Amino acid sequence: VNQTFISSVSNQRNHIPRKSLNYRTPIEIFLSYVQEAFYSNLI
Numbered sequence: 001v002n003q004t005f006i007s008s009v010s011n012q013r014n015h016i017p018r019k020s021l022n023y024r025t026p027i028e029i030f031l032s033y034v035q036e037a038f039y040s041n042l043i
Contacts, residue, residue: 017023 014027015025017025021029
């Protein structure tokens with residue numbers, strides 16, 4: 001299995017909404033934490 005295939009599958013999986021995340025995608029959750037950390041560092 002090559003890296004391109006693994007990256008493709010992980011990208012697809014990260015854009016699937018999850019019930020455990022209140023029907024948000026893992027990438028949405030990650031980006032909200034990154035954005036929150038960025039703004040908290042500005043204060």
